[in-house]
Amino acid sequence: MQGLGLLSMSTPPVFGPCSDYKEECIGHKQKVLFYISLLLIAAGMAGHLVSIGPLLSQQSESENEKEKGNENDNDNGNENDNGNGNEQNSGAETEEIDIKFMQVPGFFMVIVVLITGGIGLPYIKPWSLRFGIPTICSVVATLWFFTGFREYKHTEPNGSPLTTTLRVFVATARNILKPIPNREELSNEEDARSTSSLRFLDKAAINLPGEQEQIKWKVCSVREVEDTKIGIRMLPVWLTFIVIGIVLSIGNTYFLEQANHMDRKLGKIKVPIPIFLLFYKATSSVSAKFYSFLTVICKKKYAPPIGIATGMVFSVLCCITAAKVETRRLHRIRDHGLIEKPDERIPMSIFALLPQFMLLAAVDGITNTSISGFFRHQTPESMHKYLEYFTKGVLGLGTMASVLSVYVVGKVSERNHKPNWFQYTLNKSRLDRYYLVLAGLSTVNLFIYVFVAYFYKYKESPHGVDDEPEGGEMDEGFEDNKCCC
Template sequence: MAFLRVVVLLWADMLAGYVMWIMPTYLTDVWKLGFTHAAGIMNVANGLSKVLPLVFFFIVDSGLGNYWMLLLSSLSFVFGLGFLSMSAPPVLAKKTGTCKDYKPQCIGHTQKALFYTALALIAVGISGHIVSLVALFVDQFQKKKVEPKVEKPKFRYSFLVNEIRRKQGGVKNDMPNFPPPPVPINRNRRKADDSSEDDISKLQFQPVEAMLALVTREKVKIFGACLVILVPVIGLIALPYIKPWSLRFGIPAICSLVATIAFSFGRYKDNKSKGSPVANVFRVLVASTLKMLHKLPNDSSELYETDRRDVQKLPRTGGLRFLDKAAIKEGQGDHRWRLCTVTEVEETKIIINMFPIWITFIICGVVTSIGSTYFVEQGNHMNFKVGKLKLPNSILLILYEIAKSQSKFMYTSIASYLGGAGLKRYAPPVGIAFATLFSVLCCIVAALVETRRIHVIRDHGLLDKPDEKIPMTVFWLLPQYILLAGLDSFYENSVAPFLIDQSPPSMKKYLVYFNPGMSGLGIMGSVLSVFVVGRVSQRNGKQNWFQYTLNRSRLDYYYWTLSVLSSANFFWFLLAALWYPYRDPTSNNEEEIGNEEGNEAIGNIESIITGTEETEHTHENETSDQA
């Protein structure tokens, strides 16, 4: 039942995602906003939903837990979608004294306040689900840890001692027959092909794929796939045929309410964390700044390091040596903000080395933002018919999701090939390189398609008729949506492993949330890019590329500008990736390191026993030869 309740939340999440996807159309058709104004509003909302997860994860990790975060964010979804439905003109027309038509004059201050509040609450709901939906689902399937079996060696300890003494001088066999000390031998080693929680955590921001991976692992493939995929797909196909906007917003609100009520009545396992080590980064920066005039000792052993055995220590490296001053002992006490360990300093160095690569994520976010805004506006007045069959406007969203899932197989194949060649550490950066390359191709194709769309508009005299249908099939947009799916898929599937593998051991689960955070900054930054490009384009008395209507604008020029920016971003990433000091991915897995050391020790014990056994057989052979 816990599985069903969490999946119902996923359904509501997908319907809310569709509502956010069609929001630019609502703002341009009903509010009559310019398409850049509508895109700016949605980019801020979408970017906020990707930046907030990092903040929310700190709250969860401080003791709130995934259950309460998921419950509170689901309530935010309910209120947000409810306010959004109430902001539609017919709902509160009598209370506010406005008209009931879907026209700008029927939208008063109350409707606008409800609308903007709804966007903020929906962004909070999306962020909370990003943080806790997959994490809580993983907890429900988490197996109990199996204690290692304690087995006795094949030979009795007393027998071995007596046998050795007998060989050395025939000592009497008067040793007490004590049982041997127990030797822990772990016979429950994790199989290489089993899906672990770490593998699922890499799908933290892909809830549908994470759910499918879990139900596949739990042997409920057909039933789970139907629950996770078919039901929301049917909803996405049916919802566009509902004409009133109040119902388009109201049905997801009702679904979210039902899902939240069903979820609240369940009982779940919630593995809460115990504090956050991210503050250590700020401590190192503060301590090294306060000691900038100090001189580093020649002997690195004079630097401070903790003697706690439960902390995985990192060796000192030569780069960014000014940070090493944070570990200089002053003899004035060990104040937390003046003295840091060598390990904390090295973890800070790792994070700083990541910054050049993180910058590339922002430009990818700028390109991602045009898929949910300008691409939607382009297709809004194009032909959705195939023969006499009129397809829903969600068909592009469905095809985008299909292309996104298929692109994942491309990345998986590349990662498997590099892993087989012993180059596993380079699989995530190769995936990020492909993502930046897809961003370049997506912008180029989008520019070419928009140029053709403008020619069709001019040929049919539709420049001043923005509400007229353009005699051009919407499937012209399919190539750019496929390339956008490749960008998003490679980005999501490679950035998370990169951050997990290359981040410090104590912070790998925190830095994963920089994945949507940096992309969110790019999405919000697209508002600034449109403003700057528009200002530059109207220099020397020229017309601004962004006009009130899309038909009058030159969006193709903006796409060409983004293609140049994405090309520069691609080459910047190549330089940063070649410069970056890669770490072995297995160095972050403390459990595997511990198991390897334990298995090595067990192997030594077994070899000693085997060697003694061989000595015994050799002695028996020598005795028989003498006889």
């Protein structure tokens, strides 16, 4: 809500030296508000993604427990007074029907808002109003959310893998001066296997005398130490996913901005831009099936890394294709004298962008499923419920890194008094060169990923079986006779 509000304020008519959408009307304050708003929106979207699922699940579980309690009370009431129990049961059923009945208009309201916003907002020209409408909707939704605070069911927190990892580091720091312990000296109530890599972390599991064993921030179990080791081993592979997020971010920014100024006519029909988003979603869904194909033709522990590498290859092809199309678009702009006319329609079909949209959708579909499969197969069981957040989080970091990449590339491009590749309008910008930079970055990232993935030690399927169902639990142990990351 705050991010959308600052985004609305960053437009010239609201908080600028003049009210026109011109370069001279955008000052330093507008840029500061704009970038702060992007960070707040990203943080808000991340918080919403992480919280909404567990919140609904938690409240549903609380409601189910309450219903079970009512059923037990009704059963006891039936033993003592059958008539009174029937009345209680009837009242509970009526209340449940009322709750479900109230959910129906809420569901339809969400659908209507999504359709109206997705189709209607792109046709609103003033950016202040285009940003202002979502801001008002966000305020209303927030106030509406707080009206249900009294019905919120409070539960005790169960902790998270991040807390466990922090505890392992703290316990290791407490015992940093002690020698690396033998396996017999470790706190191993779960009879977990201690691996030979990252042995210094075993200091967190050293047995302590007396009541100190009960202090969680002084001693951890071998299982907790091994889960932390797994996370550290995965970090080099995990970091290579950020570049994929950078490439995916251009689909929601520059691709759509290019489409806004191109010829949308298909015969006598004017094609709306959301049609391209439908093509994108359809291609993404179809390409996601590629991961299932990989799980059939090769071992499941190798299917995720192969799928991720395939997605990276598609990201290189997407950036090269986008650069070629943008070069052609810029030539068309120069040929028709439209460099100083950013609002004029460019005589080039919007369908020229379709190949890069479909390639980007293939990147999205293949890498999302493959990265999810990688986390599902390689993370410990304690982290399985956070798998979706791992995938979204790493790609979200790529989206945030794309802002930094634009800034760095822009600064480097204007060396030796050359014009910056990112100008006030796309007609003056050189997005084709930026796309080629992303293609080069993706190529380098692909080679780094192949190198890191080759030396990564993959978990085996339980009991050596390779055809376990998707999301099946993996063996906890790692091979210690190989180099690891």
